[in-house]
């Protein structure tokens with residue numbers, strides 16, 4: 327029997343509530359609000375309370391999928407990234423950098439968001455960057 | 462405290478002990494075990510209060526053979542009584558270790574603060590229910606005013622289900638609050654006041670006034686006051702003190718003994 331409580335931050339929105347993941351016998355069984363966290367002070371919204379469900383969900387994507395002629399095929403990461411890069415390059419070459427937009431998210435970290443906008447501005451060459459928090 | 466928990470684990474009195482440990486500067490719940498006994502040196506008793514008895518119930522459901530020790534404030538003791546009464550956590554499987562509870566004039570050192578109601582702002586005093594009021598003060602409000610004040614509180618609900626999730630005595634596999642035939646799904650605020658009243662009725666003979674729900678409520682709805690009223694009715698009608706003992710609740714319907722009998726005094730006065 328093992329029971330662990332792993333402190334973390336909710337990844338759903340920009341508020342960044344403190345959560346505790348409850349891990350029993352190596353299995354993620356629940357999410358709790360962190361009582362002493364200065365941001366949420368022991369409270370969570372319904373998304374935070376159910377964080378563990380998207381981790382254990384049957385529907386979670388575990389591999390990159392490539393849409394070829396309407397069929398989703400499982401491919402390796404190198405193939406998936408290579409394909410995406412080729413298509414992006416072609417689109418930028420044909421229609422210009424402003425034909426591309428980058429949507430970033432509260433569900434990724436600050437640093438990843440920074441990288442994404444850097445990618446848009448420096449690699450693609452567009453200011454078309456938007457974020458789900460700017461509703 | 463640390464020595465006692467260590468001794469309990471070493472003697473095999475318990476297989477796991479639920480308490481708190483400082484982690485990243487926060488007192489977090491922690492399961493102490495014999496295998497990592499040195500961790501008991503970092504055991505702390507407060508000040509945060511997590512639903513340790515709920516964790517114990519979850520462990521017991523998976524591992525009926527494990528003996529579970531836990532820090533027990535006064536409300537934890539009451540919760541353990543209720544959990545035993547409702548066949549969720551057998552009393553012989555748990556070993557509570559009493560700790561200091563809420564502060565009072567008589568007991569300045571405390572590991573908890575939940576009996577101190579939070580300060581209330583002007584708007585809430587004007588439109589809502591101040592959580593620091595007594596049940597009598599709420600009862601003294603005129604009917605329509607009382608209703609309007611409660612509705613003001615309920616319409617703030619964001620339906621996070623935190624009150625149910627954190628409650629040590631909410632253990633149902635299928636919860637009525639998520640049943641589409643009972644409570645409309647998808648809308649915010651949820652169907653009021655039915656959402657809150659369904660939960661309030663379920664807390665009759667069950668709520669042990671720990672305050673965890675109110676503490677977890679992002680909308681600061683005075684849930685404890687509501688459930689306190691429900692259990693005052695249970696006390697009046699059935700002379701049942703929720704959580705005070707392992708006496709069967711008047712609402713337990715399992716078994717062959719009828720339990721739903723009114724209090725003796727009331728039965729006489731009705732004749």
Ligand code: SF4
Pocket residue numbers: 336337338339340341342343366370371372373374375
């Ligand atoms: S719990 Fe809710 S409010 Fe808090 S960070 Fe997660 S999504 Fe945002």
Ligand code: SF4
Pocket residue numbers: 624627628629630631664667668669670671672673674675684685688
């Ligand atoms: S005070 Fe709230 S959390 Fe505690 S037992 Fe009652 S309903 Fe449950």
Ligand code: SF4
Pocket residue numbers: 625630631632633635636637638659660663664
């Ligand atoms: S709210 Fe009612 S149905 Fe839901 S878990 Fe609590 S007691 Fe059970």
Ligand code: SF4
Pocket residue numbers: 617618619620621622623624625674677678679680681682
């Ligand atoms: S904790 Fe408060 S906001 Fe959340 S569902 Fe319960 S009453 Fe509503």
